Amino acid sequence: MADVARKFAIVTGASSGIGLELARCCARGGYDLLIAADDPKVNDVASELGGQCAVDAVLADLSTTDGVDQLLAAAKGRRVDALLANAGHGLGKGFLDQDFGAARHVIDTNITGTLYLIHKCGNAMRAQGGGRILITGSIAGFMPGSFQAVYNGTKAFVDSFAAALRNELKDTNITVTCLMPGATETEFFERAGLMDTKIGQEKKDDPAEVARQGYEAMEKGEAGVIAGSWSNTFQVAMSRVMSSERMAEQHRKQTEPGSAETA
Numbered sequence: 001m002a003d004v005a006r007k008f009a010i011v012t013g014a015s016s017g018i019g020l021e022l023a024r025c026c027a028r029g030g031y032d033l034l035i036a037a038d039d040p041k042v043n044d045v046a047s048e049l050g051g052q053c054a055v056d057a058v059l060a061d062l063s064t065t066d067g068v069d070q071l072l073a074a075a076k077g078r079r080v081d082a083l084l085a086n087a088g089h090g091l092g093k094g095f096l097d098q099d100f101g102a103a104r105h106v107i108d109t110n111i112t113g114t115l116y117l118i119h120k121c122g123n124a125m126r127a128q129g130g131g132r133i134l135i136t137g138s139i140a141g142f143m144p145g146s147f148q149a150v151y152n153g154t155k156a157f158v159d160s161f162a163a164a165l166r167n168e169l170k171d172t173n174i175t176v177t178c179l180m181p182g183a184t185e186t187e188f189f190e191r192a193g194l195m196d197t198k199i200g201q202e203k204k205d206d207p208a209e210v211a212r213q214g215y216e217a218m219e220k221g222e223a224g225v226i227a228g229s230w231s232n233t234f235q236v237a238m239s240r241v242m243s244s245e246r247m248a249e250q251h252r253k254q255t256e257p258g259s260a261e262t263a
C-alpha cells in the first residue's frame with residue numbers, strides 16, 4: 001500500500017533516456033513514482049527502482065487523451081507533488097517526405113498529450129495548494145529545424161508554453177520549470193530516423209547529467225535550465241541574433257539525410 005506521507009511524482013517517457021534518468025533522480029530524492037511509456041521496458045525500470053521507493057508503471061500511448069486518462073487513473077487519486085512531463089519524440093526527413101500520421105503523432109505526443117496531462121495535474125495541484133511541474137522542452141525550440149521541422153515547432157511551443165504557464169501561476173505554490181537539453185545521447189535519434197545525419201553521429205551530452213540539472217532546477221522551483229554542454233547555451237544565444245533563415249541553414253547541416261557522410 002502507498003505511503004501517502006511520502007512525496008509522489010509522475011514521470012512520463014521513463015522507459016529510456018532523459019526520462020529514465022529523471023525517474024532515477026526522483027527515486028533518489030525520496031519520491032514514490034508512477035512512471036509511464038509506450039514500451040514494456042518501463043516495467044524493467046519499475047523493477048530497478050522498486051528497491052528504493054514504491055513504483056507503479058503504466059504502458060500507454062500518451063499522444064491520446066485516453067492514454068493520459070489511463071495514466072491518471074493509475075495515480076488512484078493520490079496527491080501528485082511533482083509532474084515530470086518528459087515523453088516526446090522527433091521525426092527526421094523533409095516535411096513533405098514524412099508520413100503525415102507520424103508527423104501528427106509528434107504533435108499529439110509533444111503538445112496535445114503533454115498539455116492535457118499538465119491541465120489535469122495542474123488543476124489538481126491548484127486544488128491541493130501546490131506542486132512542481134517539470135516540462136522537457138528543448139533548445140530546438142529556439143531554431144527552425146530543417147529536416148526536423150515539426151519536432152522543432154513542437155518544442156518552440158513547449159518552451160513558450162512553460163514560460164507562460166509559470167507566469168500565470170506565479171502567485172500560487174505551483175512552480176513550472178522547463179528543461180531545455182541540447183543533443184543528448186539517448187534513443188531519440190534512432191527513433192527519429194536521424195542516424196544518417198551529422199547530429200545522429202555526433203558526440204552528445206550525458207542523459208544522467210541533463211536529467212540531474214533538470215531535476216535540481218525543478219526542486220529549486222527555477223524557471224528553466226539549458227542543460228548539457230556550454231555549446232547549448234551558445235546556440236541559444238546565437239538564436240537571439242541570427243536570422244531564422246540562417247538558423248534554418250545551420251540546422252540543415254546537422255539534420256539533412258546523408259549529412260553524416262559529408263561531415
Ligand SMILES: NC(=O)c1ccc[n+]([C@@H]2O[C@H](COP(=O)([O-])OP(=O)(O)OC[C@H]3O[C@@H](n4cnc5c(N)ncnc54)[C@H](OP(=O)(O)O)[C@@H]3O)[C@@H](O)[C@H]2O)c1
Nearest residue numbers: 013015017018037038039062087088138183184186187188
Ligand atoms: N535526446 C535529445 O537530444 C533531446 C534534446 C532535447 C530534448 N529532448 C526531449 O527529451 C524528452 C525525452 O527524450 P529522450 O531523448 O530521452 O528520448 P528517448 O530515449 O527516445 O525517450 C523518449 C521517452 O518518451 C516516451 N514516449 C515517446 N512517445 C510516447 C508516447 N506517445 N506515449 C508514451 N511514451 C512516449 C518513450 O517511450 P516509448 O519507449 O514507449 O516510446 C521514451 O520513454 C523528449 O521530450 C525529447 O523531445 C531530447
